[in-house]
Amino acid sequence: MIQAVYHFHRRYSIGKYVIHDNNDENLMLKFSRDGDVSAFDMLYERHKVPLFRYILKQTRHHHAITEELFQEVWSNLIRAREQYQPSARFSTYLFQIARNRMIDHARRVSARPVSDPETNHEDIANAGNDDPSLHAHTADCIEQLQTHVSRLPHEQHETFILKHEGEHTLGHIAEITGVTLETAKSRLRYAMKKLRELMPEECL
Amino acid sequence: MSDQPDNQFNDDKKISTLYRAGSTAQPPKHIDQAIRAEARRSVSSTPPRVRSPWAVPVSMAAVLALSVSLISLIHEEAPTVSDIRSDVPVIHTEEREITEYATKEKSAARQETSSDRLSVTEITDMAQPDIDTEQKAERQKTKVTKPSLQKSQVSAKIKEELTFDAAIETSDEMSQESVRRIIPQPKSPSPASGRAGASIEFSTGLKKDLGTKASENCEQLSHSACLNSEQCSLVVNEIINDSKTLVCRRSMSHCDTGFIQRSDTKESCESRQGCMYISDPCFCPPDVLCICNGGQPPQCQPRKNGTPLQSE
Incomplete structure (x- = not known):
């Protein structure tokens, strides 16, 4: 009886089991084992924006490459769903795939992607349109920040983006990038220090 | 000094807020649709592994049944005590036959007062009717399965046994003889001596083959x-x-x-x-x-x- 109630809760996500049942790992298991497409849809909705922005920033706002890599990452996840083991956080797993794809891409083109100034301006303009409360001053600050961030050293840039786009903790960042916690912490500290130095006082 | 970390914290917070405010990019709709469609295709192409709730109990029952049948099969094929004993009656039967033959022979010898000696074949033939049908069947089986144990061996066993019996009976007779010597008795042979005589007569007949051996080792x-x-x-x-x-x-x-x-x-x-x-x-x-x-x-x-x- 208890088992049946639990199954009911699991299936319909009711009560206190919602939190437990609908975490990323369970959703991925539902998709991989049971073929539950709705579970995949939930996962995709949760992680599509952080992942897209992470790739976009890593490719220095190169939209075409970003879209290609973004699609490849999800395709890899779908193809390899049977091999998924919930030994780590799903977001860590997903961003590791993305990172590996970007490394492969960088090797393919043998050059680091260059930022596209037009795209940058477009993003900032879009940002201004989304939030009318942002003034021209703020838009200018954002543009400057975007420029400074894109000019950060690659490791600091990656750590900064993972922190601010993926909402990852330093532990997860260290796991994704394959470094120690102290290294990840140090990279972020240097990145923030440089940005503080570069950003004008009126923006802070 | 304490203001510096606070300022840094505030600056970091502002930078983060500013950065997030500027991050409005989202994947295009067509990419979304393509990825979702791929997920659906992959699921439909490989049907999910549906585990029946009865799969585990059924498999356990199957394993159990297989184990039981295997064990019972092993037990059936392994030689049991009764199977081992099935060989024993072959010998047992022979021994029993020998004993019965000996008994018959002794009784026949006791009845026979003449010096005619019974051959082993005659004894065997005499003993035959007294063996029940089952024993006959076993004996037939014995003859078939163990051809080495033939009448000659049976007769040899009989001889050995009867020699021993004769010695015992003779010993009894001698005791009586010594008693007669201590207490003088009439010369006519007593029934006991007659009986002993018959027994010895019979015994001597059977001891014919052993005579040579005895003569060689008299000393x-x-x-x-x-x-x-x-x-x-x-x-x-x-x-x-x-x-x-x-x-x-x-x-x-x-x-x-x-x-x-x-x-x-x-x-x-x-x-x-x-x-x-x-x-x-x-x-x-x-x-x-x-x-x-x-x-x-x-x-x-x-x-x-x-x-x-x-x-x-």
Whole structure:
């Protein structure tokens, strides 16, 4: 009886089991084992924006490459769903795939992607349109920040983006990038220090 | 100094807020649709592994059934105690048959007073009707399965057993004889002696094959065995000429050959042509307790012209 109630809760996500049942790992298991497409849809909705922005920033706002890599990452996840083991956080797993794809891409083109100034301006303009409360001053600050961030050293840039786009903790960042916690912490500290130095006082 | 970390914290917070405010990019709709469609295609192309709730119990039951059947099969094929014993009755049956034959032979011998000797074949034929049908079947099986155990072996076993029985009976007879010697009794043969005689007669018939062996080893026989032997005679050592010093030698005449000193009577000796019976009343066999002790054992010797009978 208890088992049946639990199954009911699991299936319909009711009560206190919602939190437990609908975490990323369970959703991925539902998709991989049971073929539950709705579970995949939930996962995709949760992680599509952080992942897209992470790739976009890593490719220095190169939209075409970003879209290609973004699609490849999800395709890899779908193809390899049977091999998924919930030994780590799903977001860590997903961003590791993305990172590996970007490394492969960088090797393919043998050059680091260059930022596209037009795209940058477009993003900032879009940002201004989304939030009318942002003034021209703020838009200018954002543009400057975007420029400074894109000019950060690659490791600091990656750590900064993972922190601010993926909402990852330093532990997860260290796991994704394959470094120690102290290294990840140090990279972020240097990145923030440089940005503080570069950003004008009126923006802070 | 304490303001510096606070300022740094505030600056970091502002940078983060500013950065997030500027991050408005989202994946295009067509990418979303393409990825979702791919997920649906992958699921539809590979049907999900539906686990039946009965799969585990059914598989466990199958394993259990298989194990039980395997164990029972092993038990059936392995030789059990009863299977092992199934071989034993072959021997058992033979032994039982031998015992029965011996019993029959003894009873037949006791009834037979004549000197006609029964051959093993006749004994076997006599014994046959008394064996029940089951034993017959077993015996037939034995004959088929163990051809080596044939009548000759059975007869050999019978011989050995009967020799032993005869010795025991003769010993009993000798005890009675010694008692007769202590307490003088009439010369007529008692039923017991007749019975013993028959038994010995029968025994001698069966001991025919063993005679040669006995004759070869007369000197090695004990006094008691010598007294029971047909081929050997226990006599006074002629060299020392002391009645207490006896030797076992091979029988030398037709009178003492076949004459068993321990049990044969005067009549059986003198029924032979030209033989006379010589006995010493004080002779005491080694395994008998007697009042007087000494003298030579009973002898059946060829009668010499003018030799008076000692017993007379």
